[in-house]
Amino acid sequence: MTISSNPMPSGEIPGLETCIHCGLCLPVCPTYAIDRRESQNPRGRIAALRRVSEERAPLTPGLVAGLEDCLVCRACESACPAGISMEGLLLSHRTATRPTHADRATRLERWLLDEVIAHPERLELGLGALRAVRGGLARLGMRDLPSKERLIPRDLPDSIEPDPGQRVRGSVTILRGCVTDRLFRSETLAAGRLLAHFGYRVSFGAPGCCGALHRHAGLADSALRLSRERARDLLREPLSGATHDALTPHVIVSDSAGCHAALLEPLAEEPALHDLARRLTDTPSLLSTLELPPPAHPIEEPVAFFPPCHQSHGTHTVSATRALLEHVTKAGVVDLVGEDFCCGAAGMYVMRRPEKSHELGERARERWERSGSPRIIATGNPGCLLRWESLIGAGANVEVVHPVTLLARAFCGPEPL
Ligand code: SF4
Numbered sequence: 001m002t003i004s005s006n007p008m009p010s011g012e013i014p015g016l017e018t019c020i021h022c023g024l025c026l027p028v029c030p031t032y033a034i035d036r037r038e039s040q041n042p043r044g045r046i047a048a049l050r051r052v053s054e055e056r057a058p059l060t061p062g063l064v065a066g067l068e069d070c071l072v073c074r075a076c077e078s079a080c081p082a083g084i085s086m087e088g089l090l091l092s093h094r095t096a097t098r099p100t101h102a103d104r105a106t107r108l109e110r111w112l113l114d115e116v117i118a119h120p121e122r123l124e125l126g127l128g129a130l131r132a133v134r135g136g137l138a139r140l141g142m143r144d145l146p147s148k149e150r151l152i153p154r155d156l157p158d159s160i161e162p163d164p165g166q167r168v169r170g171s172v173t174i175l176r177g178c179v180t181d182r183l184f185r186s187e188t189l190a191a192g193r194l195l196a197h198f199g200y201r202v203s204f205g206a207p208g209c210c211g212a213l214h215r216h217a218g219l220a221d222s223a224l225r226l227s228r229e230r231a232r233d234l235l236r237e238p239l240s241g242a243t244h245d246a247l248t249p250h251v252i253v254s255d256s257a258g259c260h261a262a263l264l265e266p267l268a269e270e271p272a273l274h275d276l277a278r279r280l281t282d283t284p285s286l287l288s289t290l291e292l293p294p295p296a297h298p299i300e301e302p303v304a305f306f307p308p309c310h311q312s313h314g315t316h317t318v319s320a321t322r323a324l325l326e327h328v329t330k331a332g333v334v335d336l337v338g339e340d341f342c343c344g345a346a347g348m349y350v351m352r353r354p355e356k357s358h359e360l361g362e363r364a365r366e367r368w369e370r371s372g373s374p375r376i377i378a379t380g381n382p383g384c385l386l387r388w389e390s391l392i393g394a395g396a397n398v399e400v401v402h403p404v405t406l407l408a409r410a411f412c413g414p415e416p417l
């Protein structure tokens with residue numbers, strides 16, 4: 001069955017001609033590691049898109065499936081000498097084709113993104129309902145569910161003043177996000193404590209989605225609208241009366257690698273979006289510009305560091321996080337042995353491709369076991385944190401943490417209750 005003879009007119013997907021077919025991206029592609037077919041690697045996906053775009057082939061269900069299998073992990077972008085953007089290609093393709101070929105999982109994904117996740121009050125209701133049925137879903141075998149503790153959000157102050165005696169270095173607004181705000185407030189608070197400890201006046205923006213997941217799902221209009229909303233909220237004047245070093249402008253922090261990476265690459269040539277991208281960083285990168293003292297409460301145990309794909313291939317801030325983790329741990333940072341593939345979380349991939357997602361999760365867990373099963377696993381993205389919590393399992397004597405949690409613990413002491 002052919003879905004459409006030409007849903008993507010030639011020239012609608014920029015960058016399709018860039019691929020030189022060298023194959024350097026093949027070894028880093030997780031879907032190709034699972035299934036050695038050309039349709040499962042970046043080169044094959046680009047060739048298929050090009051054939052359809054140039055009207056040399058119809059967009060068949062098989063071809064669509066190969067494209068939908070992509071995790072948009074962006075590992076191929078780092079390996080590619082020609083500078084392809086698989087994220088950009090997939091966004092164009094999915095935006096053009098999903099309205100006409102969406103299967104049930106894709107329709108559910110789009111509905112959740114547009115009708116629930118994009119609205120903080122509906123997300124609140126949805127996660128409240130999840131809290132009520134979580135136990136039942138877990139018994140049915142559903143994975144990657146947030147823990148009961150995560151489903152009870154803690155309070156977040158509007159702002160945090162710099163620690164007494166610290167020179168005020170500047171003002172920071174932290175992106176609270178949508179799911180992150182509801183499930184990962186402890187991590188947001190840890191970043192705030194840490195930045196205030198080193199002299200920043202911290203404000204927490206209003207909760208709200210940045211559109212990163214919409215971007216992956218081919219909801220380009222929604223992604224752009226949400227990124228505009230976040231730019232409007234986050235670029236507002238920070239705390240009234242804030243004085244700061246003229247060389248240190250108002251900084252925006254996102255410690256969610258997927259959100260950070262998405263906002264770094266605006267979907268439109270608009271000054272506010274570019275201003276937001278220029279000011280955007282993450283907590284470890286901001287702290288790495290300072291001369292940090294030894295931590296007052298060093299982490300005694302080795303820490304397994306699992307950088308999220310969008311930190312490795314989007315924000316490119318892995319080395320700053322890794323260096324700070326080294327700085328605060330006595331026993332050092334453990335890089336997992338083996339091939340550095342996506343853990344399979346990849347936004348809402350588990351919903352669309354549960355089997356592939358779980359296989360990649362198992363591969364990640366095996367890497368951790370072959371690395372000596374360190375008791376602390378650090379990773380800086382909400383989806384990866386949920387994935388690792390699910391992989392390790394409740395009750396295991398293993399802690400899955402965001403790097404900012406460890407840094408706050410090391411420099412500021414135990415988290416307040
Ligand atoms: S984004 Fe990831 S899954 Fe998709 S083609 Fe590139 S390496 Fe493969």
Ligand code: SF4
Pocket residue numbers: 018019020021022023024025026042043046076079080081082083084
């Ligand atoms: S590395 Fe880049 S240029 Fe080479 S085959 Fe892959 S996508 Fe094409």
